[in-house]
Amino acid sequence: MLANIRVVLVQTYHPGNIGASARAMKTMGLTDLVLVNPRCFPDPEASRLAAGAEDVIDSARVVTSLKEAVSDCVQVVGASARLRSLPLPHFDEPEAMARELVDNADDPVALVFGRERFGLTNDEIRCCSHQVSIPANPGYGILNLAQAVQVLAYETFKAWRQRPESDYRQPRPAEERQPTREQLEHFHEHLSRVMRQSGFLTQPHARTETQLQALFARAQPSRKELSLLRGLLRSLEPDTAVTRSTSEDDRT
């Protein structure tokens, strides 16, 4: 499905921006890049900035018009920082755009980015079915080309990930095993016992116990951390202290 989501760059001036856009695409799982009349391509600067996404650059197709780039697409979203000049449906939220794009991506769909300086012409916007803008600082809202690609590719990836068929799992280390309720209970009993034995708590069911239980609930200690804490408690218990002072006594 991500394979059906095409990125189209129209008449890019700096080849480095093509490379950086390819990298941005690849970080978000997009691979289909089409270039409309790039000023300079292929170019070593494009490959250099692709930095690991050379495969996206190498398989990019070059065409001579936006129409040609998107004629097989069922949805074509023009990214435009300019105010809308045509009454195309307009997404103010890239997130909403991405959800719809992914919904339509059983067939080819496209995200279209204009020239660095002046974006898309009105004729090119007419090749689009929708427009999207990236919300930004009203006083300085112009993202660099590759950064606009990054933001929209990121939203697209997020939307795709939420679909059950994406089968996406956040790569992460095996979670620390969580303690059982019983293990937690034993810990809190142990803690209360130590606090009583030390004379810190003098009455039963003190509010302090509840407060500490809440604190540890927020910290969500793993099983390993809980066993660390119990070890600490054991070393603080008066019984242990007695044993230790006994052995010290023995030594004297």
Added chain:
Amino acid sequence: MLANIRVVLVQTYHPGNIGASARAMKTMGLTDLVLVNPRCFPDPEASRLAAGAEDVIDSARVVTSLKEAVSDCVQVVGASARLRSLPLPHFDEPEAMARELVDNADDPVALVFGRERFGLTNDEIRCCSHQVSIPANPGYGILNLAQAVQVLAYETFKAWRQRPESDYRQPRPAEERQPTREQLEHFHEHLSRVMRQSGFLTQPHARTETQLQALFARAQPSRKELSLLRGLLRSLEPDTAVTRSTSEDDRT
């Protein structure tokens, strides 16, 4: 409130990345940049890639440790592509991170980005209160520094924008005025009349009328477009046609 959201770049290698990060920040309304031991700063390449965000570069502070950069902060979020090495609270979703960051931004808060090649050291991660990762292609998930800044700044701006005190309005041209319900009703009456007069509709309350009403409801024509459509209908009305054919008759 955005003024309290600091971006900290740790030991950046390429000065161009500092410039591009400053630009990314400014597009999302962030201005407080702190550099920990940058390899090369100030540098013309940083200013060149700032491209309009030179003010962010010019007011950037340089410090010698991450601790110094964040000591006044109430929340410090380390952006890390690496698997978590310390049991800090970890945001898998930049969106959730941004909401919390903005919630805390009555006091200074920080987003911390590590070195281009190897991110943050464990000692530096210990200066953070939280970690965040950007969801990405498991096979190629390393965003360029400035692009990681762009994505997290974008999420931060989105979160800020949703707060009532942001008073943010999407800059957009004055909306085309929408037609009143009465104007829409007149249009649909006109359309039905033309369809009947032409013989296209032969029975009252045809399903076709309902279908066309739904279609125009989806298209949400502006007042101007509606008047265009009514002009078209007028030109198609048999009465007008009669007049035209009459005048043609006259001519023969």
